[in-house]
Amino acid sequence: MLVMNSKEYICRCEEVTKEEVLQAIREGKQTLKSIKRATRAGMGACQGRTCSKLITTLLLREGVPEEEALELDKARFPLVPIPVSSLEIGGEGDV
């Protein structure tokens, strides 16, 4: 007897289903990043190349505003600027 798997995977790498993503959205996760943290979708081998667009599409279909759904990672700068010369071997930062 053939048993069909009714699960619809959004993230095949982490085996996250559409229902799990929709549940996270219903619980208030409104960005790709928050969905990723809640479900692990996008943390697999392809690093979200396959599933990010699907998750974004689900967010938009569920009525999440586009600017919120498409929130991208922000650049994080070092806390203290360091001179480039300190990166050289024998530079001023070398001990």
Ligand code: FES
């Ligand atoms: S399909 Fe989601 S991380 Fe690869």
